[in-house]
Amino acid sequence: MALKELSSLEKFLGLKKPNKYSTQGDRKVPVLQSNSGPGVVGLVTIATHLTLEAKKPDLLGSSAEERAVVQQWLEYRVTRLDGCAKEDIRTILKDLNTYLEDKVYLAGNHISIADPLMYYGLHHIIMDLAVHEKEKYLNVTRWFDHMQHYPSVRHHLPPVVVLRNRVYTSGHH
Amino acid sequence: MGFGDLKSPTGLKVLNDFLADKSYIEGYVPSQADVAVFDAISGAPSADLCHALRWYNHIKSFQKVKTSLPGLKKALGHYGPAGVEDTTGGAADDDDDDIDLFGSDEEEEESEEAKRIAEERVAAYNAKKSKKPTLIAKSSILLDVKPWDDETDMAKMEECVRTIQMDGLVWAVASKLVPVGYGIRKLQIGCVVEDDKVGTDQLEEAITAFEDYVQSVDVAAFNKI
Numbered sequence: 058m059a060l061k062e063l064s065s066l067e068k069f070l071g072l073k074k075p076n077k078y079s080t081q082g083d084r085k086v087p088v089l090q091s092n093s094g095p096g097v098v099g100l101v102t103i104a105t106h107l108t109l110e111a112k113k114p115d116l117l118g119s120s121a122e123e124r125a126v127v128q129q130w131l132e133y134r135v136t137r138l139d140g141c142a143k144e145d146i147r148t149i150l151k152d153l154n155t156y157l158e159d160k161v162y163l164a165g166n167h168i169s170i171a172d173p174l175m176y177y178g179l180h181h182i183i184m185d186l187a188v189h190e191k192e193k194y195l196n197v198t199r200w201f202d203h204m205q206h207y208p209s210v211r212h213h214l215p216p217v218v219v220l221r222n223r224v225y226t227s228g229h230h
Numbered sequence: 231m232g233f234g235d236l237k238s239p240t241g242l243k244v245l246n247d248f249l250a251d252k253s254y255i256e257g258y259v260p261s262q263a264d265v266a267v268f269d270a271i272s273g274a275p276s277a278d279l280c281h282a283l284r285w286y287n288h289i290k291s292f293q294k295v296k297t298s299l300p301g302l303k304k305a306l307g308h309y310g311p312a313g314v315e316d317t318t319g320g321a322a323d324d325d326d327d328d329i330d331l332f333g334s335d336e337e338e339e340e341s342e343e344a345k346r347i348a349e350e351r352v353a354a355y356n357a358k359k360s361k362k363p364t365l366i367a368k369s370s371i372l373l374d375v376k377p378w379d380d381e382t383d384m385a386k387m388e389e390c391v392r393t394i395q396m397d398g399l400v401w402a403v404a405s406k407l408v409p410v411g412y413g414i415r416k417l418q419i420g421c422v423v424e425d426d427k428v429g430t431d432q433l434e435e436a437i438t439a440f441e442d443y444v445q446s447v448d449v450a451a452f453n454k455i
Contacts, residue, residue, distance in 0.1 A: 158280050161288045195251060199251045203258055
C-alpha cells in the first residue's frame, strides 16, 4: 500500500523518473533504494526526500512555523493514523475536525506535502464512514473532498462520494 | 443562484452554509468567483459563521494575486446555492423553496406575468360561460337504486346518493320509495345531467360505490330535455 502511495506522491510532485522501493520488517516500512549507500527508510523521510528531489521545498512549508506544522502532520500520519485501532478513529476524526474548522489546507494557505499524505492515510477511514458521520465531521469531509479533487493527488485511490443533505440544493436533482 | 443580501446577516448565513463543505465558491481552486463574493462582503464574517470566516481569511491571503486568479468575474447571482436570489444592494429577500429551473432572478417578473395571464383567462372563461346555457344538451334520468334487503335504511341510502356531486349533475328535489316485493323497496330518484359532463355509467359507478346500502342501480327512464 505504501508503495502505491509513494508512486502517486511522485506523480504529485512531478517527478519524471520513478524510484525503486521495497519494504522491510513486518510493519512493511518502505525503503527507497538508492545507488549510493543504504536506502532511505520510512514514509516521512522518503516523502521529504522526494519533495526536495523535486525541487519543491515550499511543499514542506514556507515559513518556520509552517514547516513545523507540516512535520507535525507527517508525524501524526505515521504514528497515530497508520495502524490505528477502531476506537481511535473517532478521536482522530474529532481532532482533525476541530483543527480544520478554520483552515482550508493543513498548513497555511496553500497545499503542502502533509495534505496528500494525510489524504492517503485517511482514505480507507473516510470510505467506510456513514453519511451522518461524514456530516458530523464536516470539516474533515470538506477538506477530504477538496484533496481528492486537487489536481494530481488522487491517482490510485477511488473517489469517495461526499454528498451533503442541504437546505439549499445545488442543482443535483 | 445568489446568496441573498451579502451585506446582511441572513445573506452571510447562506454563504456560511454553502461553504460548510466547500473550500471555494466555485470548483476546487481559488478563482474570480471567490474574488467577486469577497468584494461583496463588507468585512470579515463573525466568529460564529466559522466556515465563512475560514474562507474569508483564506481568500484574504490571495489579495496580492487576486487579479491573476482563473475564471471570469460574474455577477453575484451566478454563485451560491440554487433557489436563492441575489439581493445584495437591494432589499433582503430570502427564498427557500425548491429549485427554480428558470433562475430566481426572473421570478418576480414571472409572477407578474403569470398573474396577468391568469386574469385574462378568467375573463375569457366568464365570457364563454355567459354564452353557454343556451347551447348545453341536458337529459333527465330516473334512477332505480335497489338495496340489499328490507332492513336497509332507505333514508340513509338516499342521503348517500345525494352526496354524489358532479359538475353538471343536479338531483331532483323529490324522490320516491317504490315497493318491489318481499318488503324490499327501491329508491326512485331523478336527476338532470348535462350530457357532455356526466354519463350514466359514471353515475352508476358512483352510486354502487356505496356497497353497504346499494345492491344495484338501473336507469328507469332517460329523457332528453
